[in-house]
Amino acid sequence: MPLQEQCLWETLTPQRPQAPAFKGELSVDVCVIGAGITGLSAAIHLLEQGKSVCVLEAYRTGHGGSGRNVGLVNAGMWIPPDDIEAGFGEVVGSQLNRMLGAAPSLVFSLVDTYRIDCQLRREGTLLS
Secondary structure (H helix, E strand, O other): OOOOOOOHHHHHOOOOOOOOOOOOOOOOOEEEEOOOHHHHHHHHHHHHOOOOEEEEOOOOOOOOHHHOOOOOOOOOOOOOHHHHHHHHOHHHHHHHHHHHHHHHHHHHHHHHHOOOOOOOOOOOOOOO
16 A cells, blocks of 8 residues: 555645735735744734735645644753753843743734634643
């Protein structure tokens, strides 16, 4: 039996809306390239600040890394916080560590605020 390459999240997700390719001209304050978690979050925050925003995506929403990850919301990177500070310096490294630590709360607040139906569970992550 041949192995099928298929993304689990795409298989489990109902049909997503399709949009035609953008043609023409548009004048906006900010153009966001990529409709993944980062791009859409940036667009939402810019809209909340009163900016006009256009989001361009080459394929479809969440197609890249956002739609193909393991589905975890983690506070940090796979690099120990001390190594981040050593690599970026104390000032920038500690600021990055604070931002990484706050990131899950930001994701959870977006899910709550916009009532995103994504079967979110806040259960924690155990690293050893």
